[in-house]
Amino acid sequence: MNDSAPVAVVTGAARGIGYAIVEWFLARGYRVALLDSDAVTLGDATSTLSKKGAVSALTCNVSEPDEVNRAIAAVDAQWGRIDALVNNAGVAIFKPILETSFDEWRHVMGTNLDGIFLCSQACAPIMQRAGRGSIVNIASISGLRASTLRVAYGTSKAAVIHLTKQYAVELGTVGIRVNAVAPGPVDTEMAKQVHSAEIRRDYHDVIPLERYGTCEEIAATVGFLCADEASYVNGQVLAVDGGFDAAGVGLPTLRATQRG
Numbered sequence: 739m740n741d742s743a744p745v746a747v748v749t750g751a752a753r754g755i756g757y758a759i760v761e762w763f764l765a766r767g768y769r770v771a772l773l774d775s776d777a778v779t780l781g782d783a784t785s786t787l788s789k790k791g792a793v794s795a796l797t798c799n800v801s802e803p804d805e806v807n808r809a810i811a812a813v814d815a816q817w818g819r820i821d822a823l824v825n826n827a828g829v830a831i832f833k834p835i836l837e838t839s840f841d842e843w844r845h846v847m848g849t850n851l852d853g854i855f856l857c858s859q860a861c862a863p864i865m866q867r868a869g870r871g872s873i874v875n876i877a878s879i880s881g882l883r884a885s886t887l888r889v890a891y892g893t894s895k896a897a898v899i900h901l902t903k904q905y906a907v908e909l910g911t912v913g914i915r916v917n918a919v920a921p922g923p924v925d926t927e928m929a930k931q932v933h934s935a936e937i938r939r940d941y942h943d944v945i946p947l948e949r950y951g952t953c954e955e956i957a958a959t960v961g962f963l964c965a966d967e968a969s970y971v972n973g974q975v976l977a978v979d980g981g982f983d984a985a986g987v988g989l990p991t992l993r994a995t996q997r998g
Contacts, residue, residue, distance in 0.1 A: 740767070743792070745817045746964070747771045747810070749800050749857055750827030752779040754926040755876065757787075758953035759824050762961040764791035771813045773798040773827070773857075800827045800853030810860035819868060822964040823861040825854040825875045832887040832932075843890045850894035854901060858916075862909055870913040872964040875902050876956075877920040879979045895920070899975050906973030915972040917963045922979025925950040946981030 746763045750756040751772035760783075763770045769792040774780040777797045784795040794816060798809040813820060829849045831842045854875050865871025880888050881895030899918055906916040923929065923941045929950065933941075942948050959978050962968055977983045 740769075743767050743769050744821035745769045745771065745813065745819050746822040746824065747773065747813060747820055747857070747861060748824045748826060749773045749798070749853065750876075752776055752783040754928065755921070755924060755953045755956050756824075756826040757783055758957035759826060759960050760787055760793070761790065762954075762957040763822070763964075764793070766961070767791070768822070769793070769817055771796060771809075771817075773800065773809055775799045775827070799849075800825075800857055801848035803856055806853075806856040806860050810857070810864070814864050820861050820864045821868075821871055823857060823865075823871070823873045824960055824964070825857055825873065827853050828876065830888075830891045832891065833889075834887060835889045838889055846890035846894050847897075850891070851897050851901065854898055858905055862905075862914060865914050866909075866912050868913075871915070872968075873905065873909075873914065873916040874960050874963045875916070875918040876960075877902070877918040877975060879920050879922045879977060879983055882920055882975070882977060882983050902975065903973050910972050915963075915968070917968075917971060917973065918975045919956060919959050919963070920975055920977045920979065920983075921951060921956050922977065922982040923950045924956060925952055941982075944982065944985055945979070946985055949980065951978060951980060 746768045748756055748759050751760050752774035760770050760772060771794045773796050780795050784793055787793050796809040796812060798805045800806055827849060829846055831846055858873055875898050877898045878895040880892040881899050902916055902918040909916055956978055
């Protein structure tokens with residue numbers, strides 16, 4: 739093992755976008771700590787990914803301070819450095835506003851917003867020791883524009899975008915860059931399960947590139963923001979959405995669902 743190889747921490751790493759991000763780092767010689775709350779899926783992912791490079795699997799609920807602190811302390815003890823943190827862990831509840839309970843609201847906020855705060859607070863001091871580092875937060879196009887059935891999810895992602903800028907302003911002074919990626923619709927297994935044929939058709943109609951993105955496309959963007967090629971990029975939100983935000987058109991199928 740190369741003790742001088744950079745180290746990345748990826749949350750929500752066991753599947754989908756997080757898994758693709760881990761693959762991007764491993765292909766470039768990083769050692770990667772995978773954090774995920776699903777121990778079974780995390781174990782399966784680690785078994786496969788360990789054949790591609792140095793990985794460490796840590797079961798962690800990012801909304802729980804003690805779990806986050808233990809996980810990041812373990813990464814520091816094992817590898818002694820953290821060069822990149824990707825806050826990818828997230829949950830979504832898609833319900834009408836008046837049917838969304840406070841417990842559901844808090845569940846989404848706890849993972850999507852609190853999780854980024856907790857992981858960044860834990861990792862930044864380790865980065866600061868080296869005088870450099872990169873944090874990339876996975877926001878969403880739903881944080882840039884309001885949409886139907888996303889009161890908790892969209893609000894959490896909008897807050898992530900502002901939190902990104904707060905961290906960028908303060909941590910930039912110690913060499914830590916903080917940026918966000920706002921994916922549009924991505925062809926993950928979850929999307930395939932929950933997006934009906936009508937919704938997929940709507941997205942194809944309103945996205946100028948007329949398709950969903952891929953996990954690999956999001957991973958490549960995250961990787962760029964962590965790389966030296968982006969050394970002067972700080973406090974930015976990069977929409978990776980095929981032009982969806984630029985188009986500014988809503989989804990008729992979701993509007994019809996809301997009307998009942």
